[in-house]
Amino acid sequence: GIQVEQSPPDLILQEGANSTLRCNFSDSVNNLQWFHQNPWGQLINLFYIPSGTKQNGRLSATTVATERYSLLYISSSQTTDSGVYFCAVEVIGRRALTFGSGTRLQVQP
Amino acid sequence: SQTIHQWPATLVQPVGSPLSLECTVEGTSNPNLYWYRQAAGRGLQLLFYSVGIGQISSEVPQNLSASRPQDRQFILSSKKLLLSDSGFYLCAWGRDYEQYFGPGTRLTVT
Numbered sequence: 001g002i003q004v005e006q007s008p009p010d011l012i013l014q015e016g017a018n019s020t021l022r023c024n025f026s027d028s029v030n031n032l033q034w035f036h037q038n039p040w041g042q043l044i045n046l047f048y049i050p051s052g053t054k055q056n057g058r059l060s061a062t063t064v065a066t067e068r069y070s071l072l073y074i075s076s077s078q079t080t081d082s083g084v085y086f087c088a089v090e091v092i093g094r095r096a097l098t099f100g101s102g103t104r105l106q107v108q109p
Numbered sequence: 110s111q112t113i114h115q116w117p118a119t120l121v122q123p124v125g126s127p128l129s130l131e132c133t134v135e136g137t138s139n140p141n142l143y144w145y146r147q148a149a150g151r152g153l154q155l156l157f158y159s160v161g162i163g164q165i166s167s168e169v170p171q172n173l174s175a176s177r178p179q180d181r182q183f184i185l186s187s188k189k190l191l192l193s194d195s196g197f198y199l200c201a202w203g204r205d206y207e208q209y210f211g212p213g214t215r216l217t218v219t
Contacts, residue, residue, distance in 0.1 A: 031206035
């Protein structure tokens with residue numbers, strides 16, 4: 001099956017810093033989503049981005065489907081950005097998401 | 110707008126006991142429905158998905174089963190829980206590829 005690798009596995013930032021999270025995947029996909037899992041376990045949709053670039057406030061994402069990777073940018077990080085960020089992909093012909101192992105982000109005040 | 114509910118929020122069950130977790134979706138019709146499990150650590154694993162009433166696909170052979178008795182209701186069950194069934198169970202709904210997750214049920218098997 002498809003492999004989804006996220007890096008780095010852990011990241012500690014000071015409030016106000018910027019960061020880039022990466023997601024590599026091993027096969028062609030027709031769906032790629034970024035999620036933020038908060039401390040209560042809720043998975044919050046950040047981006048649906050099978051290709052191209054999107055921005056939402058301090059967050060933006062870029063997917064280069066031909067090179068099989070996606071990047072999530074967090075600018076001016078805040079303590080509320082802490083949690084685990086997941087990349088998940090859906091392989092063509094399959095209806096469900098395959099998740100990466102996540103990046104655990106801790107933003108310190 | 111669409112909302113997804115799961116209950117119970119937390120559950121502690123002894124080994125060998127039965128299990129029933131429920132998920133319902135509001136504000137949409139004929140959604141795709143999914144059950145995922147997140148064990149200690151980070152990764153989410155797909156357990157079951159359904160594209161319609163009575164249509165269930167299983168991803169991982171185990172002692173769990175799923176049913177979809179109504180269009181917007183998805184149930185995860187077990188006849189006898191194992192210690193390894195402990196984890197965080199998440200239901201999701203989707204259409205046109207994007208998926209949205211419920212608040213989850215944290216299950217501890219003792």
